[in-house]
Amino acid sequence: MSMLFSEGLKPYEGELSAEIQIGLREIRDFFGLEQVSVLAYDKNHIAIPVTYKVSIPPLGTVGGIDIREEEPVLIKISLNRYPDHVPLILSNRKDFPKKHLAHLYVSRTSEEPGKFCLVRNNPNEWFAGVRMSDLLAVGEQWLFKAAIGRLSDDGEEFDPIRLERYSGYHVYKYDVLHEVVRKDERFLSDLGMALLFSCILNDHDKKYGSLTYKTLFSVPFSQLDTIVKVIEELNTKAKSKSNSPLLSILVWRVDGEIEAEYSSSLPKAFGDLRQYFNQRGIDIDATLAVFENLGLREKRGLPIVHAIKRPKKMVGYGGHYEFINFCVLTPETKGVPIPDDAEVWCQSNLEPFSPDLAAKLSGERRSSKTVYIGAGSLGSKMIIHDARSGKMDIGVVDEDKLLQHNLARHALYDDKVGVNKAEAIIRQISDMFEADITTGFRAFAMAVEFVADNVFEEYEWLVDSSASLLVQNWLARKQFSTSLKVSRCEIADDGRLGLLYIEGENRNPRIDDLINMAYFSAISNVALESWRRRDSEREFSTIDVGLGCSSTTTVMPDDIISFHSSVFSRLLHQEQSKSSIGGEGLIYLSQIETEGIPRLHSETITVPAFESMSCQEGSGWEIRMAAGTSARLLSLCKQNARIETGGVLVGMANYKTSTIHIFDLIEEPQDSKGTCTGFIRGVKGLSEIIEAVKEKTGGLVGYIGEWHSHPMDLEGLSARDRATIEELAVVNRKVPIPTCAVIVTNRKILPFIFL
Numbered sequence: 084m085s086m087l088f089s090e091g092l093k094p095y096e097g098e099l100s101a102e103i104q105i106g107l108r109e110i111r112d113f114f115g116l117e118q119v120s121v122l123a124y125d126k127n128h129i130a131i132p133v134t135y136k137v138s139i140p141p142l143g144t145v146g147g148i149d150i151r152e153e154e155p156v157l158i159k160i161s162l163n164r165y166p167d168h169v170p171l172i173l174s175n176r177k178d179f180p181k182k183h184l185a186h187l188y189v190s191r192t193s194e195e196p197g198k199f200c201l202v203r204n205n206p207n208e209w210f211a212g213v214r215m216s217d218l219l220a221v222g223e224q225w226l227f228k229a230a231i232g233r234l235s236d237d238g239e240e241f242d243p244i245r246l247e248r249y250s251g252y253h254v255y256k257y258d259v260l261h262e263v264v265r266k267d268e269r270f271l272s273d274l275g276m277a278l279l280f281s282c283i284l285n286d287h288d289k290k291y292g293s294l295t296y297k298t299l300f301s302v303p304f305s306q307l308d309t310i311v312k313v314i315e316e317l318n319t320k321a322k323s324k325s326n327s328p329l330l331s332i333l334v335w336r337v338d339g340e341i342e343a344e345y346s347s348s349l350p351k352a353f354g355d356l357r358q359y360f361n362q363r364g365i366d367i368d369a370t371l372a373v374f375e376n377l378g379l380r381e382k383r384g385l386p387i388v389h390a391i392k393r394p395k396k397m398v399g400y401g402g403h404y405e406f407i408n409f410c411v412l413t414p415e416t417k418g419v420p421i422p423d424d425a426e427v428w429c430q431s432n433l434e435p436f437s438p439d440l441a442a443k444l445s446g447e448r449r450s451s452k453t454v455y456i457g458a459g460s461l462g463s464k465m466i467i468h469d470a471r472s473g474k475m476d477i478g479v480v481d482e483d484k485l486l487q488h489n490l491a492r493h494a495l496y497d498d499k500v501g502v503n504k505a506e507a508i509i510r511q512i513s514d515m516f517e518a519d520i521t522t523g524f525r526a527f528a529m530a531v532e533f534v535a536d537n538v539f540e541e542y543e544w545l546v547d548s549s550a551s552l553l554v555q556n557w558l559a560r561k562q563f564s565t566s567l568k569v570s571r572c573e574i575a576d577d578g579r580l581g582l583l584y585i586e587g588e589n590r591n592p593r594i595d596d597l598i599n600m601a602y603f604s605a606i607s608n609v610a611l612e613s614w615r616r617r618d619s620e621r622e623f624s625t626i627d628v629g630l631g632c633s634s635t636t637t638v639m640p641d642d643i644i645s646f647h648s649s650v651f652s653r654l655l656h657q658e659q660s661k662s663s664i665g666g667e668g669l670i671y672l673s674q675i676e677t678e679g680i681p682r683l684h685s686e687t688i689t690v691p692a693f694e695s696m697s698c699q700e701g702s703g704w705e706i707r708m709a710a711g712t713s714a715r716l717l718s719l720c721k722q723n724a725r726i727e728t729g730g731v732l733v734g735m736a737n738y739k740t741s742t743i744h745i746f747d748l749i750e751e752p753q754d755s756k757g758t759c760t761g762f763i764r765g766v767k768g769l770s771e772i773i774e775a776v777k778e779k780t781g782g783l784v785g786y787i788g789e790w791h792s793h794p795m796d797l798e799g800l801s802a803r804d805r806a807t808i809e810e811l812a813v814v815n816r817k818v819p820i821p822t823c824a825v826i827v828t829n830r831k832i833l834p835f836i837f838l
Contacts, residue, residue, distance in 0.1 A: 087155060087175050088196050089132040092122040099129075102166050107131065109215035110158060124159055131158040132175055137226045145232030149180045154226050157196060158219075169210035172199045172222040181347035185234045185242035186225065189429070193348045199225050200245045241395040243405050244345055250428035253331075253386055253408040254284065254435050255298035256518050261402040263301045264335045264390040270304055275337040276370045278302040280310060281386060282328045294410060294428075296386045297435065298331055299518055307377070331386035332374065335404075336364045343394045346407075353411055354423030360389070371421070385411040386430075408432055435518040441473030451659035452523075454478035454542040456531050457549030458504040460641070461574060463494035464648035465548060465655075470512035472656070476523035477512065478542060481505040481549075482530045492641045503528040532557055540564055544659060547571040547594070556739045559595040568659075569594055572651045576614040578639045581647035581673035583654060588666030591692040595742065596707055597668050599735055600690055602783045603709075603746040606776060610674055610686065615781030647673055650685070667691055693744075696834050699799070704741045704821065704836040712745055713832050719750065720792040720827045727762035729755070729791025731769065733776055735784050736820050743787060743823055743836065749773075761803060762791045788823025796828045800835060812837055 085091065099107070099121070111119050114133045124130040135154045144150050155175035161168045173196035174181075181187055181197040188198040201221045202209045210218060228234045235242045262268075263277050270277050281298040302310050314328045342363075350356040360367040367387075374385075389407040396403050408430040413421055434440055442448040449472040455462050458481040469477055481504040485495055499507035509526040527534050531554055539545065543566065547554055550573045558569060571594050572583045584597040592600070605611035650673040657663065668690040676682040691710035698704045719728055733747040749772060751757065754765030777785040789811070793801075800808070804824065812822040826833040 086177050087132075088173070088177060089122060089130065089155070089157060089175050092124060092130060095121045095123040095129045097123075097162075100162075100165070103129075103160060103162070106160065106165065106170070106215045110219065113216050113219045122157075124157070127162055129160050129162060130173075131160070132156075133158060135223055135226055137223075137230055139230055144230045146183075148183055148229065148232070149178070150226060150230040156199075156222065166210070167207065169206040170215070170218060172201065172218070172225075173197065174199075182344040184229055184345065186245060187345065187347070188245045188247035189346065190348045191248075191351070195348070197347070198247060201225060235398065239395060240398040241393040241403075241405070242398050244349075244407065246429055246431055248429075249431040251294040251296075251410065251430050252433045253296045253298065253388065253410075253430045254433045255279075255388075256435060256437065257397075257400050257402065257406070257432075259300065259518070260298070260333060260388065260390065260406055261400070261404050263333060264404050265402065267337075268301060268303075270302070271373060274370055274373065275335045275365065276373070277333040278307070278374075279331040279333055279386075279388070280328065281331040294384050294430075296329075296331065296410075296430075297517070298386075298388075301333070302330065311377075329386075330374075331388065332370060333388045333390060334360070334365050334367070334370060335390035335392075338364060339392060340364075341392050341394050341403075349407070349429050350409070350427050352423060353421050353425040353427055356387075356409060356411065356427050357423075365389075384428075385413050387411060406432060436515050437519055438473035438475050438516070441471060445472045447472060447656065447660075449474040449656055449659070450476075451544050452476035452478075452542045453544040453546060453659075454480065454539065456480045456545065456547045456554055457551065458508045459483075459548065459550070460489070460492035460494075460644050461550070461572065461648055461651075462546075462548030463504070463508050464645055465546065465572075465652045466508050466512065467494045468649065468652035469656075470515060475516070475519070475521070476542070477509075478525045478527065478538070479505040479508055480527040480529070480531050480534055482528060492639070492644050539567055542567060544655070545569045546655065548573075550574075555595065555598065556737070559593060559737075559740045559742065563590065565589050570655065571598070572647075574639070574644060574647050576617060577677070578643035578647075579675060579677060580610060580614050581650060581671075583651050583669070583671040583673070585655075585658060585664065585669040585671075587664075587668035587690070587692055591695075592668035592690045593693070593707075595737065595740065596693045596744065597670055597690055599744045599784075600709065600746065601670050601688075602735070602780050603733075604670070604688060605780045605784075608672075608686075608688075610672055610684075612779050615779065615783065619781035643675065643677065646675055664689055696832065698836040699833050700835050700837070702741075702836045702838065704743065706743045706745060706823070706825070706834040706836070708745045709747070712748065715748065716790060716792075716825070716827045716832055717829070720794060720829060723757065723792065723794065725759050725794050727757045727759070727792050727794060729757070729762045729764050729789065731764070731773075731786055732788040732790055732823060732825065733773075733784065734787035736787060736823075738821075743821065743834075745787065745825075746784065748790060759795075761801075764789065764791070787820060788825065790825040790827060792827045794829065796830070798826070798828060798831060798833060800824070800826065808835070808837055 107119050110131055110133065119131050122130045122132065133156060135156060137150060137152055137154050139152050157173040157175050159171040159173055179197045186200040188200055199222060268277060269275060279298045280300050280302050281296050284295040284297045317328050350359045357367055387409045391405045391407065393403050393405050397405055410428040410430055411421060412426040449469055453469065455466055458466060458479050466477060466479060483504050485493065485499050485502055485504050485507055487500055490497060495507055495511060505526040505528050509524045513521040513524050545567055547558060569586045569590060570584060574581050582601060584594055586593055601611060605615040654671055670688040670690060672686040674684040694708040694713050696706045728751050730749045730751050732745050733749065734743060734745040736743045752765035752767045752769050754767040756763045773786050808822055808824055815822045822837040824835045
């Protein structure tokens with residue numbers, strides 16, 4: 084009786100490509116042969132019989148596994164696809180111990196040679212970067228590891244069956260099915276079975292080979308009628324077979340017997356499947372009779388999952404059960420028995436997308452509870468970035484609906500057109516985690532000012548991606564818990580510049596402090612100056628989005644927004660995980676030069692806390708001074724001893740928030756006059772300085788008020804001060820800006836604001 088597969092093969096007599104001939108020479112050299120024998124395996128493949136020398140431990144193989152010092156193998160090479168298709172290494176022995184070895188592909192039949200599984204990832208991709216000799220060396224290592232019991236990376240875990248060919252997928256959480264079997268949660272007391280609520284994810288081609296199922300949970304007997312009604316209603320409404328719900332079957336042996344051997348082949352027909360289950364004490368006919376009696380037979384395949392108890396926990400999982408997935412191609416007519424020759428497909432299992440899987444794939448875990456204001460083109464992408472990294476606590480505030488023109492740059496697609504943006508994006512990310520609890524995803528389809536205060540108390544971070552001045556002003560006025568970290572991001576300068584602001588400790592510096600400081604920083608920052616100059620000359624485009632409708636917007640491609648959204652998302656995650664800025668505020672600039680070959684650059688500006696002061700006259704206005712400004716004023720007062728000094732303030736005003744920001748001060752011009760009792764501020768060179776500031780900041784920052792000292796510590800306005808303020812107020816109202824005067828004593832800074 085022949086014990087080698089090669090003895091049944093004939094010599095190959097056809098032509099061989101140059102690439103195959105090179106591969107054959109490598110095989111010859113590796114094994115030290117004078118020449119190699121080329122056999123015809125089938126019409127598309129050749130086989131090269133060779134023998135490995137295996138180093139067996141002195142005391143024999145581990146566990147007595149039948150690995151020999153000389154192991155005959157076949158190198159199976161594709162005639163048409165080599166070298167793009169990796170050769171297979173097959174055992175040439177008919178008595179090779181396939182049932183006792185991991186890392187072997189399941190064969191079509193039990194009579195086929197055992198196929199070595201050499202690499203975990205795509206073997207063709209791996210082979211694209213190595214030579215034939217590298218493949219042969221891995222095969223040699225495979226046999227050595229088999230002899231010493233080290234085929235598995237971790238000897239304390241059990242490797243699953245390797246499927247080389249499968250038809251479609253069955254998606255489910257391992258832990259969900261494992262708990263059903265571990266707790267022996269039977270649908271009926273006399274059978275080791277459970278019914279699973281599943282759905283068909285993909286059947287577009289109407290071919291059984293394309294079927295993909297997704298299972299969500301086990302169905303208790305007490306809830307069967309309700310679940311069946313839900314399935315019938317959903318299937319009636321379904322426009323296609325995709326996403327249509329159905330019931331799957333999970334089976335296991337009730338005696339709890341452990342199976343340590345691997346199945347060298349899996350059933351291809353229903354008769355073989357029945358025998359497969361009978362050998363394990365599972366009455367599949369009785370199980371299917373229950374299914375049939377309940378009227379649950381499906382026309383498009385019947386998914387059956389077999390739970391096998393292994394001696395060790397499965398590699399990568401926490402349980403001892405391995406799940407083998409079958410799909411029985413049932414007759415189209417209900418009530419007709421399943422014939423023995425009905426096809427059975429093996430399916431591969433996939434874990435559904437989950438927070439844990441997202442964290443594994445992204446290499447990070449995002450857990451900070453975040454509420455986004457604005458789910459437009461920028462915000463929607465950042466929200467998706469967070470969700471795809473497994474963040475499960477995301478709130479979204481937006482009152483607008485997704486419209487057709489938004490599709491040019493939005494993260495959502497046409498199926499969400501007409502839906503509120505906040506609700507649409509929350510629905511989208513919730514669907515990503517269908518097998519998980521998604522109550523942490525919340526949509527607020529309203530303007531932000533209507534969101535209840537207690538909502539914001541539930542979050543750790545607020546991200547404003549609205550690009551709205553209304554929201555900016557609201558954030559400046561709004562009182563939040565000090566535990567809420569506030570940030571804002573926007574894209575400017577036709578996409579060349581992205582700006583991300585993060586408030587400091589206790590909301591100081593505040594968002595408006597940071598935004599206005601970015602304007603002022605254009606005095607010394609080239610990127611900001613270029614933006615402010617271009618922005619001051621900009622004419623916004625009015626784009627027609629429908630008959631009678633138009634939108635004033637900045638024209639910008641989607642990839643530019645995606646670039647900035649990715650950078651913002653990365654920085655926010657890093658700051659949420661471990662802050663690098665301490666208690667200070669941050670202005671982050673992401674820059675891309677869009678002309679020619681893109682050039683990327685980033686820059687950070689840390690901003691210390693601002694000093695806040697209220698108007699002494701009760702106007703309700705607030706002055707916010709950049710750090711160091713008040714110290715400088717006090718120092719100038721002391722330097723001039725008993726002589727009054729003064730100058731002008733550089734900053735900007737916001738009537739909506741009743742706030743004046745002061746970033747710098749100009750000391751007394753050369754033609755100023757100060758005495759012990761008064762100060763007359765000169766004008767020499769002053770207009771040139773102010774104009775330079777306005778030019779670099781695009782007209783946003785400039786003259787904002789006057790300051791002078793009272794070295795005699797008069798804590799108020801003198802009669803002369805008030806008269807001068809009345810004169811200034813007439814001029815300032817034409818600009819318009821409020822009239823601001825800051826009095827500096829030896830110990831105090833006293834702001835006065837008049838409208």
